[in-house]
Amino acid sequence: METRDAPAPLTRPLAWMGLRKSAMDLAVEPPLSPMAPVDLDDDGAVTDVLNLALEIGGILLSSGEGAADTVAQAESVAAAFGLPGATVEVTFTSLTIGVNRRRGRPPISVIRVVNYRTVDMTRVTRVSRLIDLIVRRQLTVDQATAEVERIVASPHPHSFRVAVLGWAMLGCAVVIQLGGSPLAGLISMVSTFALMYANRYLDRHRLPSFFQQVVGGFIAAAWALAAYVAVSNNFIEVQPSQLVAAGIIVLLAGLTLVGAIEDAITGFPVTSAGRGVETMVMTGGVLGGITIALAAFERLGMSPPPIDPAIAGNAAVHIAVFAAGVGAAGFAVASYATVRATWLAAAVGAIGMLIFQAVMATGLGVVVGSALAACTMGLIGGILARIATVPPLVVTIAGITPFLPGLSVYRGLSALTSDQTGIGLGLMFQALAIAVALAAGIVFGEWVTRNLRRSAAADG
Known part of the structure; x- marks a missing residue:
């Protein structure tokens, strides 16, 4: 089975040369096995993952990221924490994420409306690095949520x-x-x-x-x-x-x-x-x-x-x-x-x-x-x-x-x-x-x- 580090064909020189992947490069690849798979029967745990993915998607969308890239990166966050079937939908300033569970358990969905504010590209950079850590299985849900809260609350880098x-x-x-x-x-x-x-x-x-x-x-x-x-x-x-x-x-x-x-x-x-x-x-x-x-x-x-x-x-x-x-x-x-x-x-x-x-x-x-x-x-x-x-x-x-x-x-x-x-x-x-x-x-x-x-x- 191939991994993300499998040799790249010569027709893809940037991969062959080992150029670093962006968050979007990682988002379109098959997810790794989650660090701690979320219990689909635990409503609170599933909702925490969905809220985290939607918060990250909201930051990206409000900063000018395209809808397609926002969807891909938000879904990659959910998949990294054990929800590969989560689906994100963007309709103008509204983001919705939902996931189906096993038979007999109702699906869970979360909606968020993005209020456009001053674009802060430093915030986007920090979120991109956070996605990189999440997709590489280096953070738990609680750690990632805490980091998102710090990013959102942080002041602009200059006046x-x-x-x-x-x-x-x-x-x-x-x-x-x-x-x-x-x-x-x-x-x-x-x-x-x-x-x-x-x-x-x-x-x-x-x-x-x-x-x-x-x-x-x-x-x-x-x-x-x-x-x-x-x-x-x-x-x-x-x-x-x-x-x-x-x-x-x-x-x-x-x-x-x-x-x-x-x-x-x-x-x-x-x-x-x-x-x-x-x-x-x-x-x-x-x-x-x-x-x-x-x-x-x-x-x-x-x-x-x-x-x-x-x-x-x-x-x-x-x-x-x-x-x-x-x-x-x-x-x-x-x-x-x-x-x-x-x-x-x-x-x-x-x-x-x-x-x-x-x-x-x-x-x-x-x-x-x-x-x-x-x-x-x-x-x-x-x-x-x-x-x-x-x-x-x-x-x-x-x-x-x-x-x-x-x-x-x-x-x-x-x-x-x-x-x-x-x-x-x-x-x-x-x-x-x-x-x-x-x-x-x-x-x-x-x-x-x-x-x-x-x-x-x-x-x-």
């Missing part, structure tokens, strides 16, 4: 001020990546500080997230237009489209558009629809705030310059690559990632931009470039994450953030508000196509990595 600095790094990097000047990057940083602190204040007063997005969109657009008006007569070039695009990416980076598309690709259409509607509503809030700012400035006789029909930024390749790395690192800091994960995210973001620029130079277009860049980031990010013992999710989410189609969204909105309906809809559809390309590329790249690392035992 909110540092996280906002990460968001500001992302905003500045996006502007530079799009060809903006250092002054424009600095203006974007100030705008990001303003909108993040404003949203934090509104969140403390329990204002619904939609209206927070409206305020954020208004601040991003108003600040960009004000900066343009202030410096346009001083021979200093500031493009409002670059500043607003950076604000859009900052506001939408924490949402789940790419995750929603990933869920649709991996077979969770209901959850995908829920996430997609949520993202559309929140994006509508951002666009509403931008529209209000544009209308207000137009009323005051201060209109932005005409929108350039080009989609991609025009920064030099080496500058764009550096900016993408900084932007990915900024998002990692904003998401409370570890120092090691932040460096990896920077490397993956820079590599992705290098691939994107190479594809754009061939004339294949921004959608194809985004897809190939995301595929590369999924593949290389997965390998580097396994080497550095951090979850691939932490690296890939940060890596693709600078590629979100903020500029396309803003230009599409500007065209729609200028009665250029055809152009505006085309740009909006192109933004959606870019998001689909990013999601598909990440899913495919990670799938390739998992199959290259897949051991012989997983075929059993």
Whole structure:
């Protein structure tokens, strides 16, 4: 009988070379014999295992993990403690786990509703390592439950001020990546500080997230237009489209558009629809705030310059690559990632931009470039994450953030508000196509990595 340490075929070089397995690699392999099989007749013991698996799944789902990976890892936890027949179902923010027992004993199920909160990638890293220990039979149920409680109760690894600095790094990097000047990057940083602190204040007063997005969109657009008006007569070039695009990416980076598309690709259409509607509503809030700012400035006789029909930024390749790395690192800091994960995210973001620029130079277009860049980031990010013992999710989410189609969204909105309906809809559809390309590329790249690392035992 094969074990997890059985020799891997040469067609799977990452397994043959002994690359460390991630929690997802272990989750898709046959479970080892449990350390202490749970008594299926003991309602309390079975419920404890189900609650533990569901708590871990809730942390993963609330942090942006796809539904398919959440299900696989939660089920692997249940199987490790003697419940290989446990089934997990994800429906938007609701997780349900159930298990059938012997004849004459009723099945047991547990349900949990996930409340989205600030994403903490350090928490995800700790949970991933916990899953690794559980699946390798190194913890009891009580020990694992206690560790989950410590993870949930632990504070963020750094303060909110540092996280906002990460968001500001992302905003500045996006502007530079799009060809903006250092002054424009600095203006974007100030705008990001303003909108993040404003949203934090509104969140403390329990204002619904939609209206927070409206305020954020208004601040991003108003600040960009004000900066343009202030410096346009001083021979200093500031493009409002670059500043607003950076604000859009900052506001939408924490949402789940790419995750929603990933869920649709991996077979969770209901959850995908829920996430997609949520993202559309929140994006509508951002666009509403931008529209209000544009209308207000137009009323005051201060209109932005005409929108350039080009989609991609025009920064030099080496500058764009550096900016993408900084932007990915900024998002990692904003998401409370570890120092090691932040460096990896920077490397993956820079590599992705290098691939994107190479594809754009061939004339294949921004959608194809985004897809190939995301595929590369999924593949290389997965390998580097396994080497550095951090979850691939932490690296890939940060890596693709600078590629979100903020500029396309803003230009599409500007065209729609200028009665250029055809152009505006085309740009909006192109933004959606870019998001689909990013999601598909990440899913495919990670799938390739998992199959290259897949051991012989997983075929059993």
